[in-house]
Amino acid sequence: MNPPPHLAEVVEQLHASFPAGLREDDEDYASLLVILSDLLSERNLGEVMEAAFSLDQHMVCNRTAAALSVRKPSVGRWSG
Incomplete structure (x- = not known):
């Protein structure tokens, strides 16, 4: 997926x-x-992660909400 032009630089930085x-x-x-959620809207964050890493943007939104919650995410929590 190609990112919208206004997000292309963010995707390039993530690739780097x-x-x-x-x-x-x-x-x-x-x-x-968590870091990107301070800089991007929920929709833009999903689009950036999908363009950069082929991750489903809707799942990214769910994972961001979990990471921002009071529960501390653990490594491997979302695998499987």
């Missing part, structure tokens, strides 16, 4: 930061969602 890609069970996944 995670050249091997990023999966939901990666240690940095939840932290990245």
